[in-house]
Amino acid sequence: MFTRFIENLRIAIFSIFANRLRAMLTMLGIIIGILAVTLMGTLISGLDRSFEKSISFMSRDVLFVTKHEWFGDEDWWEVRNRRNLKPEYVEKIKNLSDYVLAAAPLIARTTTVRYRDKSVMAVQTNGTTEEYLQVSTANIETGRFFTAGESRSGAPVCIIGVDVAQELFENEDPLGKKVKFGPHQFRVIGVTEKQGKFLGLFSLDNRAIIPLGTFQKMFARRGWSQIMVKVPAEFVSEAKDELTSVMRRIRGLGPRDRNDFAINEQEAFRSQYNTIKLAIGGTGVFITILSLVVGGIGIMNIMFVSVKERTKEIGVRKALGATPKTIMSQFLLEAVIICGFAGLIGLVLSWFGSLVINRFFPSTMPVWLAAAAFLLSLLVGILSGLAPSYRAARLHPIDALRYE
């Protein structure tokens, strides 16, 4: 058994090397297929990782009350006419809701921040209250957050993100320095920890936080606003229901009125992301199957040629005692080795490809995916080798010997 297997292995490798060019060309389909499946998998794993990393700035137990749904399909003309959310809702929510642990409004605009001759443009500037630290995942790296008193009185203090701090101060200590938001002067009292980019799109560190009172005093009240409500992690959906009815009361909606606000959670991002992921994955699977089928047909074709070319050899081997099973496994092994080799080449290429992907978002090829892709290539080898090797096994020794 073992002796015959070694012999078959030898014949297979020998025959592939004798027809190198032909083998390489037939391998292409499989190589592309394996490349597609592994790169797509690497891409998705990279996406997953960067999604999880960026979504972590948004806790699972925080609800976001906004004018419209993040990924909703509401009619724009209806949404357009909705009343703005007011920061005053925060106190009402805290009074009316049993679930709420902390709540903070967040109003935002972009400003240019200046320090002496340096400036940073398009800084996301948020106005909020002291409870913001509880509802967000932002942490203070150096300095402190503003107090309730500063928040109420509208003190000209600010907390800046690390990107802004680095840009403006480089080696200087930013604490206590005066910076300018447009015409207004602020004192830096804290710097937030690095949070990275959200989905690689916009930086969470290119921002500044100022007290709500200050924001309202200095900037127009226009701009989008939302209310972040922290609830117990184990009652997120109950809290969401309760918050909905609380908001309806605050908005003074009648029983027949539709909600003129939306309550969002991290889940919305997640399901949106999963839809995208499914689309990418589905395309990947389709391309993979397509090229593996095409590749498999190529292998089958070349194996039929190989059987035809070696009919006489098959006859000799049969005359000398090779059983149909031995001949079958000889050609099957050849097909499997071609495909397995193609799979390995595909894996090596996709390893280089994953290095390229890694430059755009951090990712590595999952080991299980590499193993699965390799097994898949062997499976293609078996499937496409079956018919040709069965034909070889069934050849009558006399006909095969006479074949010229």
Next chain:
Amino acid sequence: MTPGALISLKGVTKVYEIGEDQKVHALRGIDAEITAGDYISIMGPSGSGKSTLMNIIGCLDTPTEGIYRLEGEMVHEMDDNQLASIRNRKIGFVFQTFNLLPRSTALRNVELPLIYAGVPVDERREKAEDALKKVGLGDRMDHKPNELSGGQCQRVAIARALITNPSIILADEPTGNLDSKTGVEIMQILVSLQEAGNTIVLVTHEQYIAEHANRVIKLLDGLISDDTSN
């Protein structure tokens, strides 16, 4: 069946069906026995059925009807796997066109039957070297068939036929592709093999080749027309 008979054929027929309703009776009823140690020539014009008979004796094909016993084994009842095994163990083939594997060395060609018999590598290498030395090719073991002369190729084939120590050596026109001088050399090897105790069945259409044998069976139209022992 005579006791001690190596091969016994009884009422062996072979019918080939060519298309619908068209049948070719290649063998119409062969009765023959071959004793161990014999040297037999099968002669006959083309179309007489000698190739068919040779294929049946060589277990490459099975009779349509009749009984074929080889050392007591009922070959006519065997399936493809059993036939492959019996060819491997009991038959040594020498073909007119040598039928060596062109890309393998002489040594590997000779080893081949032992590979299918599952003999481990060291043992079969040793046996193959011995067999090649026996046919005078001890210095040509690593040559491929295209680096050998016709006579040398046929000697490799003879070594390959001998390696499993078969019950019978079947030679199908072994000198057909050789010049007469080399042909004589090959015939001498076959004679010496018979003297060493091997059973040889030779298929030929040339009288002077057939005369080396001690028994000549002549076929005509699928039947034995003459069976003479010298």
